[in-house]
Amino acid sequence: MDLQTFARMAEAIAPDVIANRRRFHANPELFWKERETTLFIEKSLREMNFENIKVGFGGGDTGVTADLNSHLPGPCIAIRADIDALPLEEESDVPFRSTVKGVMHACGHDAHAAILLGVASILSKVREDLPGRVRLIFQPAEESGLNSGAKHMIAEGALDGVDAIIGLHVWSSLPSGVFGLRSGGMMASADVFELTVTGKGGHGGRPQEVFDPTIAAATIITTMQTIISREIDPLDTAVLSIGKIESGTAPNIIPETAKITGCVRSTSPDVRASMEGRMKRISDGICAATRCKATMVYTPIYPVTVNEPGMTELAKNTLSDLFGAERVVETPVAMGSEDFSYYEERIPGTFFFAGMADPAKGTDAAHHNPRFKVDEDILQDCVAGLCGIAWNWMVAKTGRN
Numbered sequence: 092m093d094l095q096t097f098a099r100m101a102e103a104i105a106p107d108v109i110a111n112r113r114r115f116h117a118n119p120e121l122f123w124k125e126r127e128t129t130l131f132i133e134k135s136l137r138e139m140n141f142e143n144i145k146v147g148f149g150g151g152d153t154g155v156t157a158d159l160n161s162h163l164p165g166p167c168i169a170i171r172a173d174i175d176a177l178p179l180e181e182e183s184d185v186p187f188r189s190t191v192k193g194v195m196h197a198c199g200h201d202a203h204a205a206i207l208l209g210v211a212s213i214l215s216k217v218r219e220d221l222p223g224r225v226r227l228i229f230q231p232a233e234e235s236g237l238n239s240g241a242k243h244m245i246a247e248g249a250l251d252g253v254d255a256i257i258g259l260h261v262w263s264s265l266p267s268g269v270f271g272l273r274s275g276g277m278m279a280s281a282d283v284f285e286l287t288v289t290g291k292g293g294h295g296g297r298p299q300e301v302f303d304p305t306i307a308a309a310t311i312i313t314t315m316q317t318i319i320s321r322e323i324d325p326l327d328t329a330v331l332s333i334g335k336i337e338s339g340t341a342p343n344i345i346p347e348t349a350k351i352t353g354c355v356r357s358t359s360p361d362v363r364a365s366m367e368g369r370m371k372r373i374s375d376g377i378c379a380a381t382r383c384k385a386t387m388v389y390t391p392i393y394p395v396t397v398n399e400p401g402m403t404e405l406a407k408n409t410l411s412d413l414f415g416a417e418r419v420v421e422t423p424v425a426m427g428s429e430d431f432s433y434y435e436e437r438i439p440g441t442f443f444f445a446g447m448a449d450p451a452k453g454t455d456a457a458h459h460n461p462r463f464k465v466d467e468d469i470l471q472d473c474v475a476g477l478c479g480i481a482w483n484w485m486v487a488k489t490g491r492n
């Protein structure tokens with residue numbers, strides 16, 4: 092099939108994609124509470140005669156997966172959209188603004204859900220000609236961190252029988268109409284830690300009787316930065332930030348404990364895996380030297396989002412063929428994180444940004460900002476782009492066309 096056919100089909104359904112996006116925008120739902128969103132998606136997919144429709148993941152009733160050509164042998168590509176909103180009061184003045192107090196689609200997941208329904212509409216119309224199988228994943232709870240929707244959906248079979256995956260994020264720091272792709276580490280991992288230093292408390296005027304946990308904690312904080320400056324390859328990226336220190340109650344009391352909490356990010360899975368051990372070594376060493384004891388709880392949140400080079404190249408070429416090479420750029424690494432990373436830990440995939448920043452339209456506000464706005468003019472190209480990449484991947488795998 093000629094790629095431009097997808098562009099024409101996407102143009103024809105653009106008003107529906109925009110209407111769906113506005114519907115989701117006006118009715119935002121927080122993670123694991125995307126019930127109305129899920130019902131609407133399920134109903135739409137049933138009307139389009141999707142197969143194997145599964146609803147409800149993570150022990151709840153939100154999230155949907157659905158297949159096309161499930162009977163065919165051969166390769167299967169998944170296309171994923173996240174569908175959850177954020178706990179935020181919308182400040183934009185659009186007529187379809189959020190009708191739910193304190194909840195807003197401020198990351199663009201309303202657009203993602205609408206785009207994937209547009210993809211569903213187009214691919215279901217050409218199902219007889221599809222060179223392979225397609226699974227759509229409408230994922231809840233991308234924003235929930237520890238209780239990630241992707242993690243639950245994978246555990247409950249969303250990737251069973253799937254060979255590759257693609258997904259996109261509308262992106263307000265890239266100009267409207269430009270697509271940003273990157274091979275390898277593309278978005279950072281995000282982990283958090285809590286370190287408790289226990290000493291021996293006592294009178295502030297009698298230091299000889301205490302083991303001061305505050306001094307030990309302060310030394311740990313500064314020495315831990317040498318992991319970044321002296322231990323990690325300068326060509327890799329890692330960030331270690333202390334967000335909170337708690338210690339003591341009064342000027343003349345040396346406390347029993349000091350607590351440090353912070354976050355660790357990296358775009359290298361190897362660096363990420365090494366961080367906990369490095370931090371423990373430093374805190375244990377400093378505590379041994381200062382007669383204190385360190386206990387660290389390190390909590391991994393999202394892995395590094397690592398794009399497979401072949402899939403990324405295929406996506407780049409497809410988007411260039413569809414929209415012109417000048418609209419496709421290599422995006423810098425983003426230090427935000429994504430639970431799309433869990434899918435890419437299992438199967439090859441690529442995740443990319445769809446630029447939508449247009450200062451004249453006010454669509455350049457930051458993600459998670461109360462004035463965040465989506466440039467709806469880019470949605471049809473996102474639909475055509477995903478259809479085209481999925482199609483080209485199936486053609487490449489089967490040789491059919």
Ligand SMILES: [Zn+2]
Pocket residue numbers: 197198234458459
């Ligand atoms: Zn977000």
Ligand SMILES: [Zn+2]
Pocket residue numbers: 198199200233260
């Ligand atoms: Zn997001």
